[in-house]
Amino acid sequence: MYLWQIRHIPNSWRNLISFSTLLGLSLMSTGVAVVWVSSAQGQGDSSQTTPPKTPGTKTPDPAKIKAATDFMKRVHDGLYDRSSIRADIEQTVSIGAQKFQVTGQYVNAGQRLRLEYTIQPDQGVSGSLLEVSNGKELWSQMKVGETKRVTHRDIEQIKAAVTSTKSVPDVVLTAELGLGGLTALMASLERTMVFDAMKEESVDEGGRTIVQGRWKPEVAKRWPTSKDGLLPVYVPDMARIWVDTKTMFPVRIVYIKRAIEKDKKVYRPMVSLRFSNVQFDAPVNDQEFEFVNTDKTVPEDITRQFLDRMKQSAGEDAAKPGTELTTPKK
Numbered sequence: 001m002y003l004w005q006i007r008h009i010p011n012s013w014r015n016l017i018s019f020s021t022l023l024g025l026s027l028m029s030t031g032v033a034v035v036w037v038s039s040a041q042g043q044g045d046s047s048q049t050t051p052p053k054t055p056g057t058k059t060p061d062p063a064k065i066k067a068a069t070d071f072m073k074r075v076h077d078g079l080y081d082r083s084s085i086r087a088d089i090e091q092t093v094s095i096g097a098q099k100f101q102v103t104g105q106y107v108n109a110g111q112r113l114r115l116e117y118t119i120q121p122d123q124g125v126s127g128s129l130l131e132v133s134n135g136k137e138l139w140s141q142m143k144v145g146e147t148k149r150v151t152h153r154d155i156e157q158i159k160a161a162v163t164s165t166k167s168v169p170d171v172v173l174t175a176e177l178g179l180g181g182l183t184a185l186m187a188s189l190e191r192t193m194v195f196d197a198m199k200e201e202s203v204d205e206g207g208r209t210i211v212q213g214r215w216k217p218e219v220a221k222r223w224p225t226s227k228d229g230l231l232p233v234y235v236p237d238m239a240r241i242w243v244d245t246k247t248m249f250p251v252r253i254v255y256i257k258r259a260i261e262k263d264k265k266v267y268r269p270m271v272s273l274r275f276s277n278v279q280f281d282a283p284v285n286d287q288e289f290e291f292v293n294t295d296k297t298v299p300e301d302i303t304r305q306f307l308d309r310m311k312q313s314a315g316e317d318a319a320k321p322g323t324e325l326t327t328p329k330k
Contacts (some may be wrong), residue, residue: 004085006061015184019026020289023027023107029087035130038167060194060197061196062195064143064196064197064198065194065195065196067198068195068196068197068198068211068212068213069190069195071195071196071209071211072186072189072190072211072213072241075186075241075243075249075250076183076187076190076249078187078247078248078249079183079186079203079249080183082108082111082280082281083109083281084107084109084110084278084279084280084281084282084283085106085107085108085109085182085278085279085286086105086107086278086279086282087105087106087115087275087277087278087279087282087322088103088104088105088106088110088275088276088277089102089103089104089105089106089115089274089275089276090102090103090274090276091097091103091117091271091272091273091274092237092263092269092271092272093270093271094268094269094270094271095233095234095270095271098121099121099122100119100120100121100122101119101120101238102117102118102119102120103117103118103120104116104117104118104129104184105117106275107288107289108181108182108183109284109289110135111133111135112134112145112284112286113131113132113133113138113289114131114132114133114289115129115130116128116129116130116131117129117130120173120318125144125145125147126145127142127143127144128142128143129141129142129143130142132288132289132291132313133155133289134290135153135155135289135291136155137152137153137154138152138155139151139152139291139293139299140152140153140208141291141293141297148295148297148300149297149300150293150297150299150300150302151299151300151302151325152300152301152302152303153301153302153303153306154298154301156304157303157307158303158306158307158310161307161310161311162310167271169313182250185253185304186250188326189213189241192212192215192216192219193214193216193238193239194213194214194215194216195211195212195213196212196213196214197211197212197277198211198212199208200245203311205244206244206245206246207244207245207246208242208243208244208251209242209243209245210240210241210242210243211240211241211243212238212239212240212241213238213239213240213241214238215237215238216275223235228260229260230258231258232258233257235257236255236256236257236270236271237252237256237257237258237267238255238256238267239254239255239256240253240254240256241253242254245282247278249275249278249280250273250275251274251276251278252272252273252274252275253272253273254269254271254272254273255269255271255272256268256270257269257270257271269310272305
């Protein structure tokens with residue numbers, strides 16, 4: 001997400017595990033995201049406020065865009081201020097006829113990450129995914145039935161490649177794909193979307209601020225549209241983020257799809273991610289961020305794939321007229 005940077009829908013639910021990972025939660029969960037690294041295309045600096053030109057919609061108010069963008073920056077920055085975050089997660093995915101549920105736990109402490117969840121499709125075999133990072137390496141373990149895959153990523157190599165190379169935002173986004181985490185998800189939203197609406201609501205748990213985002217024009221044009229101006233069935237049109245007004249934590253993220261049904265425009269949730277039982281700044285056990293390969297599955301090192309993609313991305317954008325290479329912000 002760079003939140004949605006795939007050009008084709010996978011043809012089996014097993015690949016949809018990876019698909020949902022990229023789409024929503026799983027920009028925190030990056031173990032199988034390498035399937036689409038070669039398609040990562042998101043561009044644009046987070047400071048850009050050009051409203052998207054969606055057929056049949058009004059041009060958003062620049063003042064509202066600025067207010068919503070500033071608010072989302074506060075949300076993103078607030079995640080960095082937490083010494084640790086622990087939460088239960090629940091995700092529902094509905095892409096055409098493909099539907100499944102994801103449940104699990106998320107733990108983050110600085111550069112360290114642990115994410116584990118199970119995937120239950122409406123039909124077929126269930127699966128599971130485990131992501132563990134000690135801040136220097138990231139290990140991913142995916143199980144589908146009796147099949148298991150383990151991948152390894154050298155985070156320090158990826159970081160060094162970003163900081164040592166003059167790079168356009170695409171390269172930074174690819175690095176985020178390699179590193180993962182909720183902060184990477186928020187960074188992705190900031191880079192690829194224009195936040196054009198914001199409102200308050202009250203629930204039993206307290207106040208919520210709902211922020212809506214749509215693709216920036218240069219991101220939306222990456223996909224073909226139908227004669228009705230609709231994006232492909234596998235691409236959402238917008239995202240809505242529910243932020244706890246007191247803690248400034250994004251407790252819910254929903255990706256929404258626009259469609260035409262009986263000559264009427266409808267909006268339906270495509271992927272919904274919810275955090276519950278959130279704990280901030282609690283002590284963590286260092287062992288939670290150490291990967292243990294219990295059955296000795298041979299790991300596949302995919303660091304080079306990310307580095308090659310970053311190099312390719314920089315070369316492609318450098319060749320575009322008017323593209324200025326800049327050093328990524330730290």
